[in-house]
Amino acid sequence: MTKAHRSGCPVNLSLEVFGDKWSLLILRDMIFGGRRHFREILNGSQEGIASNILANRLKRLVDLGMLTRRDDPSHKQKAIYRLTEPSIELVPIMAALGTWGSRWLPVTEELSIRARVLGEGGPELWDRFMAELREEHLGIPAGPAPDGRTVRQTLQEAYLAVVAEAGADSSSV
Amino acid sequence: MTKAHRSGCPVNLSLEVFGDKWSLLILRDMIFGGRRHFREILNGSQEGIASNILANRLKRLVDLGMLTRRDDPSHKQKAIYRLTEPSIELVPIMAALGTWGSRWLPVTEELSIRARVLGEGGPELWDRFMAELREEHLGIPAGPAPDGRTVRQTLQEAYLAVVAEAGADSSSV
DNA sequence: GCTGACTGCTAGCAAAATGCAATCAGTCAA
DNA sequence: TTGACTGATTGCATTTTGCTAGCAGTCAGC
Incomplete structure (x- = not known):
């Protein structure tokens, strides 16, 4: 095969x-x-x-x-x-792709804010995110979040803030 | 178009x-x-x-x-x-891809040593490499190499060392 | 000049992948 | 029993790929 x-x-x-x-x-x-x-x-x-x-x-x-x-x-x-585990460890690649794409391609602000936050968070944030994904998908406890929010929540909030600022109508995710 | x-x-x-x-x-x-x-x-x-x-x-x-x-x-x-410049800045993506692939896929030692060295070198090495690529392709002076060798030379030496250690016959690159 | 290796790039054609719309059989809540 | 929903499958047109061969022009050496 x-x-x-x-x-x-x-x-x-x-x-x-x-x-x-x-x-x-x-x-x-x-x-x-x-x-x-x-x-x-x-x-x-x-x-x-x-x-x-x-x-x-x-x-x-x-x-x-x-x-x-x-x-x-x-x-x-x-x-x-x-x-x-292999796919969870794609997070750094996703971050690198997101950072590069945000810099060089015609991204929309709403869809790139997550990439920017993740990129700026650096390896510490990526590790934390991967730990949370391991908990979610593999059942491996991640321990308490440093700031009381999950990384996904943090990214989502950044996204929603942009959407709210940008205008009125939006619904996805 | x-x-x-x-x-x-x-x-x-x-x-x-x-x-x-x-x-x-x-x-x-x-x-x-x-x-x-x-x-x-x-x-x-x-x-x-x-x-x-x-x-x-x-x-x-x-x-x-x-x-x-x-x-x-x-x-x-x-x-x-x-x-x-955009393609030069793919270096971090290449590094992330190389690191991930080396960990999870059936790579050959000869072809993955460069990826490992680059990955372990971290952002400082990537920056240095990108500066050298800018010199090579865009004509922007990179300044002297910290250790007297270019990054590509460093990677190439690591590659040759593996090839020499591994056996006898090889020719490429 | 003539030859032969080399330059980036095309042509032709079969095979595979993709995109799209419709549809499937089974499941479940009301 | 109905109707929405589940993860898929089917058929078919279009596009992309892979492979082999070949192109016209260029250049070094003889």
Whole structure:
């Protein structure tokens, strides 16, 4: 099943895992948006992923060990997708991508504020965020938050502040 | 010509620039391998890019402002591709990708030693490397190297040390 | 001059991936 | 029993990729 790798270079192998247009966006929504169900990801995506692509990518990411899939006890047809340690450790990459994109690309203020806050927080904030993701997805206690708020809450508040300041109408996330 | 963006999210926009299987590898070879000519990239690539894909990607990266193209005075048909400030600032992303890939994927020791050294060097080393790239590609003096060697030389020496230790036959880069 | 290696880059074509819309069978609350 | 919802699947047109071959022009050496 596993196709041969093009090379043993870490950058290349990383690209073989998430070097397509969708995989990293799915992981982004799971990491920052807290999404864990198929429909949550499908409908919550700003970019509008197609359901067949999403199904394909979820399967692939599970096969690659980036996600795990389990049945949701509350609904026999529902599946819960969880991050694994490798995907949790994408946080620094997400931060680097967000910082770079915010600097050089035509980002919108609402959608880049999280990236900026995370980037400015530096490795300490990333570590804290990863600890919280481990608690959420792997059941490993993270301990109390230094400032009483989770990192995701902090990011969300920054986002909401921008939205409120920017104007009136907005609803997502 | 410019197609509409899927969203203003920095991660998404970054992926629209280099979220394919080849663009980032081309930039990797230019950054770490010092390659600046079409054939250098084509033949030096461990992964074996096809010439039409390379031509397409180079054109695209120039259009996007990630590279510049100029004629080589030494040969009327030769072109020199140079990094721009945005692509030079991919160094932290490359470092993060390299660190993550080295930890979680089946990398080869020879091809991952550079990533490890760069990752362990941290932001100071990245800054120094970027300064050297600015000198090389933009003509902005970098000042003397702290230890008398360029970062690329340091990485290359680490690579050669691994190759020498590992066995006998090797030639690339 | 002539040759032969080299320059960036194209052409042709099969295979694979993507995008889009419709649809599926099963589940659950009301 | 209805109707909304679950994670997917199907079919089909379009786009992208991968591979092989080849292009016209350039240059060094003889």
